[in-house]
Amino acid sequence: MTEPLLTVDGASVRFGAFKALTDVGFSIQPNELVALIGPNGAGKTTLLNVLSGEITPQGGTVHFSGRNITGNAPHRIVADGLVRTFQAAEPFQRLTVRENVMIGGVSHHQLGLLPSLLGRGRALLDHGVLRAEADQHLATVRLAELAGQPASVLTAGQRRLLSIARALASGAQMLVLDEPGAGLNDIEKRVLGDIILALSASGKTILFIDHDMPLVSRIARRILVLDQGRIIADGEPAAVRSNPRVLEAYLGQRGVVPARTAPSRAVAAKPLLDVSNLSVSYGGLAALDGVSLGVGQGEIVALVGANGAGKSSLLRAIAGVEASRADRMTFDDVDLRGESADRAVARGINLVPEGRALFSSLTVLQNLAAGRYARRRAEGFRHVMWRSATERRIFAERLEAVYQLFPVLKERAGQLAGTLSGGQQQMLAIGRALMGEPRLLMLDEPSLGLAPQVLAEILRCVERLRDDGLTILLVEQNVSAALGIADRGYVLANGRVAAQGSGRSLLEDTRITEAYLGSGDRELERAAQGVRAVAV
């Protein structure tokens, strides 16, 4: 066996009490093509920042081509030949495509200050080696004909390719690509895959993070799986896909919530929320592409799907936080399109955002009171300034209801929200939303960073809320737990609805596993035909 090019040994990173990486160790041989996957919050980006020198690990070492690079400055690590790209690609918008790539070459064609002032640098840029190299790298990623265009006109896929060309221009021996395929369409992904394979064939060593399993299975020879800051699997794609620990990391432990005996309830004839052909895009990146769904009065609907499938974007679009386009988006027959977020809350659509978004320097009670704001504002501005008798009565009622559901919040009413535990914070976030008299409660990843028992408690509360007549739209990473309590579910993949059905039936459905982990054999056939791998 040859000497590995990159060796990470026992790397550990802590942010305060939170352990982002624990004793991570792996090595990569020269010219290997390796994928790094893992669920949300697994520590992938932290690991990447450790490799690129932006974070110095508290423990462990990183060796690159025989040298210890732990804690070196980012530009030194690039000079050694280890170069990263960013998830958002981030081209320099005010520069041309060619200039973007030339930036990568600047560091090893550095010119002294005096020659620069005297005009010696002009030639280097206009017709010198820097320009020739840039054109060569642009040809490698098939962007040569756009060289003179401003980088702002590029599509999302072209931006990713440009960032790869920029990394190549800095003399990279090994490329570390952060989600190069996120948000790209199938054709762009195929081109990206071809280019990554070509780079690998030309002798580059590549490590890339991605969530799109069809793409990963197609190009990677080896997959590393990171979960909760640890490497849980390392091997060939087929072996990793059938590894029970990987399935558990992605789909959650079965049996967190005891199976319900109650049969699936009848869905109201007319949906409370009715969305048809909804699309959301972030500067050219399509996050949602023509999604339709309905949520009936009094049911729990679960949205599941891999990272980047568009789940949060869907909730944010319904809440009015994200600009969107839709053929129809009605809530109780009222058109929601173009409605501002605070008006949506006043209508009874409440979002409990991912990461809770509490006011951490306010007390628990103050946080709960903040949940009334949109309702009071909708009554008129003077209601923000003082509380009417009705408002005081409703406030007391709602507070009592929240305290009944989460008694711990009553005990800690005077405590600062930032000092609560993760589970209590999640309860407070839900409680704050309940203060606003919601008719549709949307929960985005309530389990993030919580222990399974705490999640089970929160999901029991969600069920109780439903039994009291509240309608709930739930996004949850722990697929088994979410579908276990849901009346119906939707599986999102690449911004589209890949499957839908009752919670029970979806749990058995193999398409869920596919949406998360892809499927080896079918993938091969479909790649040959050039058809979407994850489709209805």
Next chain:
Amino acid sequence: MTSWRIPALIALLVLCAASRSGYLVSLLVVIGLQALPAIGLALIAGYTGQISLGHAAFYGLGAYGAALIGKWFGVPAWLDVILATSLVAVIAWAIGWLVFRLKGHYLAMATLAFGIIVQVGFVELHDVTGGPNGLTGIPPLALFGYTLNGDFVFLPAVWVVTIIAIVCAENLIASPTGLAMRAISENERVAGSVGNNVQSIKRLIMMVSGLCCALGGSLYAHYVGYLSPGPFDVGFSVKLLLMVAIGGFADVWGVLFGVIFITLLGELLKPLGAYDVVAYGVLLVVSVIYCPNGLLHGLSALLGRGLRIVNVGRAP
């Protein structure tokens, strides 16, 4: 493309000098002197994206430095200009080393504080700077035994230096380092991720920037022959920033236009006395909001729109 600009500038200067108008020529000298710090500020604030509210300090340090070096060591005026400029360049590099750990508002506040500290130093160090009474008796610049006394002979000297600075600044911007500067102003993290030593480039440009300011300041000292702390206060830093903003930040010739515009405007605003600051403030806000690419670009865009409307109106 820009090759016609320098001959045109020289022609304009010759034309103004030929008018024999003392007022016009003295204005041109002031414009030339202020163009140096403005171009310096454009390099760091415009092209590299690092805001500075303390550039008047470098200008002042250059002026006092040249005057004091001349007074203490009795060196000829041209030598004290060079010595003071080099010294301030080193100081600027060191200040860059100190303040570029900060970004955004914090960077603005740190540079503002630096400007104020230097200004307070000029006022309070009576024994060295003469305090509020100032320094008098600074000899005029002399070259090859010929004394540059008076506006008509000082004009070519200052504009030769200014034009050299413009050419050097343009060369720097067109070099690989200039490309890295523009990358840093857009996204430091990405610029660093492809191997550019961001901090070192920022310090280097801060040094060049401080050098330009000090050069302008030391020439100013020998031009007026008398120094007081007043012209080097924070107000002058803001005025420099205004010149750069009017010029469109990352545009050397635009900044020169900004200097001319602000200097002429200053003449118009003289009747307002100390309230001219209000006018400058309003202008800064308006130009940053409505003409983010500079007044010239803003006006030409407006003109283009007007023409289009007129043409559409004519169309049947």
